[in-house]
Amino acid sequence: MALSLPPGLTHAEVSFLAEMEMVTVVPRQRLDSIDLLSVSNLFPHPTSRHDFFFFFFFSFFLFFPKLTFPFLSFQGRTPPLRPPHRTDLPLWLALLLKKQRRANIVPPAWLHPASLSEIVHRETKENPTAFSEPPPAPSRADLRNPGRAHRQQQQGNTETATGAALLSPPFRASCTADAPAGYLPYHWLEVAESLLAFAGDDCAALGSAGEIRGLLRDLVEVRAAKMRDSTKTLGAEEGSAGGVVSLRGVGAMELAENRGFVLGVVDGVRRIGASAEATRREEEENGGGGGGGYGAGRGGDDEEDSDEDMGI
Amino acid sequence: MSYYDVDAILTDAEKIPCTFQLEIPDLGYLDNTPTQPLKAGTKVNLPLWLAEMLVIANTGAADNKTFVTFDLPRALANDVVQALKADPRAVPLRDQSAHFYGLATHMLDLSEEQELGSVLRKTFVTRASEISLHARKVGSVSHKGKGKGEGAAEMGSNLGVGSAGEDFLRGLDEWERSLFRKAHEGAKAGKEWIENIKKN
Secondary structure, eight states, X not given: OOOOSOSSOOHHHHHHHHTTSEEEEEESSOBOOOBOOOSSOOSOOOOHHHHHHHHHHHHHHHHOHHHHHHHHHHOSBOOOBOTTSOEEEEHHHHHHHHHTTSEEEEOOGGGSHHHHHHHHHIIIIIOSSSOXXXXXXXXXXXXXXXXXXXXXXXXXXXXXXXXXXXXXXXXSOTTSTTXXXXXXXXXXXXXXXXXXXXXXXXXXXXXXXXXXXXXXXXXXXXXXXXXXXXXXXXXXXXXXXXXXXXXXXXXXXXXXXXHHHHHHHHHHHHHHXXXXXXXXXXXXHHHSOOOSSSGGGHHHHHHHHHHHHHTO | OOTTOHHHHHHHTOEEEEEEOSOXXXXXXXXXXXXXXXXXXXXXXXXXXXXXXXXXXXXXXXXXXXXXXXXXXXXXXXXXXXXXXXXXXXXXXXXXXXXXXXXXXXXXXXXOOHHHHHHHHHHHHHHHHHHHHHHHHTTXXXXXTTTOGGGSXXXXXXXXXXXXXXXXXXXXXXXXXXXXXXXXXXXXXXXXXXXXXXXX
């Protein structure tokens, strides 16, 4: 146990990653494009923020080159800001400009109270067991807005990477002003909280911050309850569709919060079923047919098995 | 389970009722009769690690007898299993055994109790979601509880779980306590992050 951190990302790391999300800003001052870290420019100026960025990405890159490559190609020149025109910027830069009062942030449509309460309604009434759907694939936003939806297309030199990169969350532009209402993106909680904390006055255009905050709390609670109950299906008897927990549409922060618990439950169920599973395997090896008798343990055990194979 | 896992070691020390099948000389002190051999048919509570060995080991006798046969320990007795079937949440597992699930999985390894396995699994997942609920709610308003598991009483719980919740948490066995700790740490980290977001 050299590293005492639990597996998976911590909340701080998740919210750090969430700062890669693109948000739409309305600049209040002119600003030339900034040359940020990119593949061709791996050594940034030693400002603290960029240093940290650089260190984080580079160490990340060493461990997960495939995962990080899109991030690297995505870095580079920010578009120049000209006051009345909207631009998409990464959240961290947008918040920085916001704090310096050089830009206003246009909150995404899904943060509107009407959209949030629609999602709450969907989560509680229409589909009380599943999580609400993630936003649809980005191609739709692309078609409507070919010139602007994805910044890396303007850069020219990274076009080869765009095809693959479009699919990963920071490139889906799910938090810009063009993002569809009624869908929670992967980083919904982080982005919403940061926007409410640092750009509360911009969010006030949508509705009162208190209302938005209240709806967000409702959503967090509803989804936490679902996450709790999702583990119940692991204990389901034979015949029902037990053992499968669909986590589609769950946000990054919720995953970070519940990872320890869910993995603990799955591991516990696996350990309880281990002996029945061993018996069943023996039986299969010996006679090729387990027959009845061990059925009670079956549905769940197959599931646990595959979990084990994945090394969870 | 690692070699140094304290919980595994303590689980191995749980006693289970065994019946000796052979007469064994010089072991009479196990039955408080130090001068006589231990008679066949004597019931003795043996720790799990020893009972496990004796049950598996072969005596070499022609009729293939083992040294001992064992019964399910009291923690897994029929009345407990029936109570678990009725309502898993109402049974304080810790009163049965601090290492209830550990003991139970060992018993499942040794015996062919398929029903016990499914009852246990249902118990575990049902209680798990309850545990998660409590873990989220414990100390939800004030952070004075410091999050050290059960020590953090229901301060500021807005669920009305109150003393009933405390009783439930007291009845958690070691597996469930670690589950509680994980769930609570996740929820606590989430709350701390939300509170601190303004500061950075």
